[in-house]
Amino acid sequence: MFEAVLDTVVGMTDNEITEALRANELAARSAAAERAALIAVAENRGIYRITHRSSAGWLRSELDCGDGTIGRDRALARLLDTHPSIADALAAGRFSTDHALQIGRIFQNPRIANLLGTIVDVLVELAEHRSYAEFRGDIDALIEQLDTDGAFADLADAVESRDARVVDLNGEVVIEASGGDPIQAAQLVAVFETFVEAEYQHDLTQRRAEHPDDPEQWPLPRTAGQRRFDALIAMVAAAAASPDGRALPEPTVAIIIDDHSTHEVLTHAGITLPSGDMIDDQPIIADPDTGEQLDATMNGLAEALLDDPEAFLERRCETSTGSKIHPMIALRALLTGHVRRVVVDSNGHVIDYGTKQRLFTGPARQAALLLASTCIYPGCRLPARMCQVDHNEPWSTGGPTDQTNAVPLCGVHNRIKHRDGLTIVHDDHGRPHTQRPDGTIILPVGERPPDIAPTNPIDTILIHLKQLPAA
Structure with a gap:
């Protein structure tokens, strides 16, 4: 059977293979949602009780899958059963099963699971328009902000249990390191x-x-x-x-943190206080009808989500490489000055960093590279610090040299961008997308075209006037 399928695939064109692969992924997402529904109903009915002590044992006997697969499927079933909007989007192929499981990390965290209902629709929309790597980072950051005590405990454990080994194993080098x-x-x-x-x-x-x-x-x-x-x-x-082998050399690592998070972490540390008052350590009411409460200690984001489910989209606390960090780590950097810190505004733009000049060099280049952790071309993971900084709107047509017009692109994709006439556009949330000359957006399978932020008409007119020949 597989040989016949292979023969069919060999006879396909490159475009046909691509489209068939995309269709296969859509079918897999729909099947995953259906599988989750079957498991959810089976567990709710208690079918396993007839022949087994647990649902996991029943699934192992029926499906003969590994424990990892069984655990993943049961977690997905519970998530989709509780939040049908995630199930609908997955069944429609809007995002991958891996995206859904990332949302499940919040659902499985007992300290913040009660907030998922407030923000689930925002997360579903975000998952559709973010790559898996980006979305996983979004969830990392959200958990860091919402579950500050739990996240800090994990961090403390990683630091406490740090370890490294360099071993000669039968003449070969084996190096292991973890923690920190x-x-x-x-x-x-x-x-x-x-x-x-x-x-x-x-x-x-x-x-x-x-x-x-x-x-x-x-x-x-x-x-x-x-x-x-x-x-x-x-x-x-x-x-x-080195004269001092214990000194960790440069390069400098930047920490990117929004102004709200900066204020909150300083307030929590007692360094700055709102209106001269001490931090309010009282619980906030998550649901006035049920009286369900949430600890508000160093958790201004949790409180903000009750009024605005999209509040977390403006939060950033990460290194320039894209690794999400706990706010207390950022506080340490703020106090010691060992790491350059860059504060961004609510639109994700660097505040007062860099000067306007023709080429992206010096501070302007450094600030531009902080706008993304990798090359922004779809699917590329080359670190931004190894990329070129490209003018989104070309300098020759009036594009300014500033952070709002800067995009990090690796050398290969920078050349492809100019060769194929591609442009970078931003959606209503400031996320970059690659646009073809015909106006279509390069998107992974299942993702619907985003709402692109309109271009300022005055800027368009000015750029056009600059292109007119002199009178």
Whole structure:
């Protein structure tokens, strides 16, 4: 059977394979929603009691799946049974099963699960228009903001249980490390990637020297994995040669935090107080009808969500690499000054950082790279610090050199953008999208076109006037 399917696929064009794969994913999402419905009804009826002690045992006997699959399916079933709007969107293929399971992390957290009903519609809309990696980061940030006590306990445990080993295993190097805090992680990753980039540039130089006429037609001397290994050895050697081997070198890691979160964490620490009063440590009422309460300690976001379910969309507390961090880590950076901190406004733009100039260099380039953690082209994960900063609206047509007109693109996708006449547009929430010349948006399967923020007509007229020949 598979051979027949394979023969059919081999006969397809590239576009047909792409469309068939997208259709297959839509079918898988619909099937996942149906599977969740079957499990939810089975558990509600207690079907398993006839032959088994637990629902998990019954599912193992009927489906012969691993415990990981069974646990995932049961969690998804409980989530969709409680929040039908998630089930409807998944069945329609608006986002992947993995997106739904990320929402389930809030549902499974007993300290903040009662807030999910307030924000579920916002999360469903956000999941549709965010890549999985971005959405997972959104959920990380939301949990950090809502469950501050639990998140800080996890952080403290990671710091307390930090460990590392370098072992000679039958003549081979085995290195393991875990724990620490997000700032240390971001610094270590940044240093490592700096050494990796140096090894990559060395390979490019060597290839150009060996094949000066047409170097790009030849493979690099080492694989990416070999360069990473050699970079690690070079990093260790550089540390050993340093006068102070314990000093973690630059580059600097930036922490991006919105003004609301900045105020809240300072207030919680007693450094600044609203109107001169002490922080209100009383519980807030989550549901006036039932009297259900929520602890408001260092949780201004939880209170804000009751009035505005979209309040969390304006919150950011993360490193420039996209790793979400606990507000208390940001506070440490604010107090010690060891990490550059950048405060953004409610639209996600950097406040008063950088100067207008022709090329994105110096502070302007650094600020532009803080707008995204990776290349913004769909599916690309190259870190922003290794990208080029591109003018969304070209300089030649009047595009300004500032953070609102800056997008990080890797070299390959920057060239593709200009070759194919692509542009970057933003939706009503400021999220970037790649637009084709015919006006359609490049979207993953199942995602509906977003509402694109209208272009300022005055800016459009000014740009047009700049293109007119001089009288």
